[in-house]
Amino acid sequence: MEKIEQLRQWVNQSRHIVFFGGAGVSTESGIPDFRGVDGLYRQKFEYMPEEIISRSFFWRRPEYFYNFYRQKMLPLDHDPNVTHNVLARWEQEGKDVTVVTQNIDGLHQKAGSQKVLELHGSVLRNYCVSCRASYPAEFLRDAAGVPTCTKCGSIVKPDVVLYEESLNTKTLEQSVAAIENADLLIVAGTSLTVYPAAGLIRYFRGRHLVLINLDETPYDSQADLVLHDKLGNVFSKL
C-alpha cells in the first residue's frame, strides 16, 4: 500500500492522535528551523545560536540577545501552512488530536487547534521578571533595545524555554499523558536531538508510530512508517 494511504487509514481508525512536531512544521510558513539545510545553525553569527538563546547569555548580554531575538525569532507576520491547517481540521471534525510542539511560534493556535502543548513556551507571551506584568510580542518587537516593564522598570522576558532552563512541569506531564494514551503518534519536522523533548516519544505504547521528516532521525528504525518528505507534500494529501 502507498505510504500516504496507509497513514490516512491509520488516522481514520485511531481514536486518540498525538502530533509531536518541531521546527520543520513551520519552515513552509517561512520560519527557518535550526538544523535543516537553511537552518539558523548554518548561518554565521558572532556566537553559536545555542549560546545566544541561553539563560546565562540573556542575563549577561541582554542587548545582544534582543537584537538576535528580534531578527530571528520574533517576526510575527507568518501564517499557518497546510500541516497546521489539516491538524486543526481533524480536531474540528471531532477527532481527539493533541499537538505537542517544540515550536514557539503560536501557529497551531492561529490555525485553530485547541489542544496544543507548547513544550518550549511561546513568543506570544512575555512577562516582567520582577512584577510578572505581561506584555504582547509587539511590545518586545517595537521596544528600542532591551524591553523594560512600564510599571517597575525591570527587564521583560519571553515565556520561552531558553537553553539552561528546564521545561514547565505541568506541560511535560500533560504531554506524557497524551502520548501514553495515544493510539497513533505522528512525529514530524523534528531532528529529535533536543532533550528532554525528544525523549517523550519513548512513552508511546499505542499501535502506530509514524515519522515524517526531510532528513533521517535517530528514531527512524523504531517507526512503523517513515516518510522522508516535505510535510506540505504529505499533509496536502491527507
Ligand code: NAD
Ligand atoms: P530542528 O531544527 O533541530 O530540526 C528540524 C527538522 O525538520 C530537520 O530535521 C529538517 O530536516 C526537518 N524539516 C525542515 N523542514 C521540513 C519540512 N518542510 N518537512 C519535513 N521536514 C522538515 O528542530 P527541532 O527538532 O524542533 O529543534 C529545534 C528547537 O528550536 C526546538 O526546541 C524549537 O523550540 C526551536 N525552534 C522553533 C522554531 C519555531 O517555533 N518555528 C523555529 C526554529 C527553532
Ligand code: ZN
Ligand atoms: Zn514589572
